[in-house]
Amino acid sequence: MRLVQVISDYIRRSILTTQGDLAVRGAALPERLAAGVIGTILSGKGAEEIPAYEDFRLDIGGVAFGSYYRWTSGDEVITGVGFEPSLIVFLSVDLTPTNLNWSTGFDIGTGRFTIANTYNGTKIILTTTSCILIQSDISHYNIGRLVAKSSDGFTVNHTVGGTHYASIAYIAIK
Numbered sequence: 001m002r003l004v005q006v007i008s009d010y011i012r013r014s015i016l017t018t019q020g021d022l023a024v025r026g027a028a029l030p031e032r033l034a035a036g037v038i039g040t041i042l043s044g045k046g047a048e049e050i051p052a053y054e055d056f057r058l059d060i061g062g063v064a065f066g067s068y069y070r071w072t073s074g075d076e077v078i079t080g081v082g083f084e085p086s087l088i089v090f091l092s093v094d095l096t097p098t099n100l101n102w103s104t105g106f107d108i109g110t111g112r113f114t115i116a117n118t119y120n121g122t123k124i125i126l127t128t129t130s131c132i133l134i135q136s137d138i139s140h141y142n143i144g145r146l147v148a149k150s151s152d153g154f155t156v157n158h159t160v161g162g163t164h165y166a167s168i169a170y171i172a173i174k
Contacts, residue, residue: 015030015031015032016032017032018034018035019035020035020036021033021034021035022035022042024050024051026050031050033050033051036053037053039055039056040053040054040055040056041053041054041055041056062082062083062173062174063171063172063173063174064080064081064082064083064085064171064172065169065170065171065172066078066081066169066170066172067167067168067169067170068167068168069095069165069166069167069168070142070144070158070160070165070166070168071142071160071163071164071165071166072158072160073158073159073160074157074158075147075155075156075157075158076144076155076156076157076158076168077153077155078153078154078155078156078170078172079150079152079153080152080153081152081153081154081172082152083151083152083172083174084149084150084151084152084174085149085153085154085172085173085174086108086109086173086174087106087107087108087172087173088106088107088108088131088146088154088170088171088172088173089104089105089106089170089171089173090103090104090105090106090107090114090131090132090144090156090168090169090170091103091104091168091169091170092104092105092132092133092134092142092144092166092167092168092169093134093166093167094134094136094164094165094166095165095166095167096136096164096165098120099120099121099136100117100120100121101116101117101118101119101120101121101134101135101136102116102117102134103115103116103117103118103132103133103134104116105130105131105132105133106131107131107145107146109146109149111128112128112129112130112131112145112146113126113127113128113131114126114127114128114130114131114132114133116133116134116135118133118134118135118136118141119135119136119137120136120137129145130143130144130145131144131145131146131156132144132145132156132158132166132168134164134166136162136164139161139162140161140162140163140164141159141160141161141162141164142158142159142160142161142164142165142166143158143159143160144156144157144158144159144168145157153172154172156168
């Protein structure tokens with residue numbers, strides 16, 4: 001019998017008592033890390049620490065919130081996020097009080113989707129060409145598309161037609 005098999009058998013018999021248990025290196029010897037409860041995730045704690053099971057939270061992987069206003073065409077560069085987002089959710093609203101226009105969209109950098117209530121709140125649009133779509137009528141609109149991501153944020157390019165003011169909020173997820 002090989003030494004590796006003897007060690008493996010010893011660890012299995014002596015510390016792994018329940019299906020789902022893990023063997024981790026303790027301060028000096030292998031230790032049992034009991035299986036986590038349903039819905040928890042295993043989170044590394046760094047060198048010199050044993051991993052632990054925790055409840056799933058978005059902020060474990062990184063999440064950032066913010067907002068801005070846009071009334072001209074061009075790039076909106078968002079920095080200070082602290083990571084490169086894998087998903088950005090946009091919530092946008094027309095700032096003209098009499099208009100009932102809004103949109104909700106997302107962008108992952110390689111694909112996007114928007115649902116928008118436009119034309120003074122009378123037309124619902126689904127599109128995969130933008131992540132922001134606020135449109136009062138055919139000549140007054142604000143269309144946003146994610147054009148770049150970086151290690152500290154992202155850039156949205158806006159095309160604005162006519163006179164149009166929009167408020168945009170975002171949630172960036174690592």
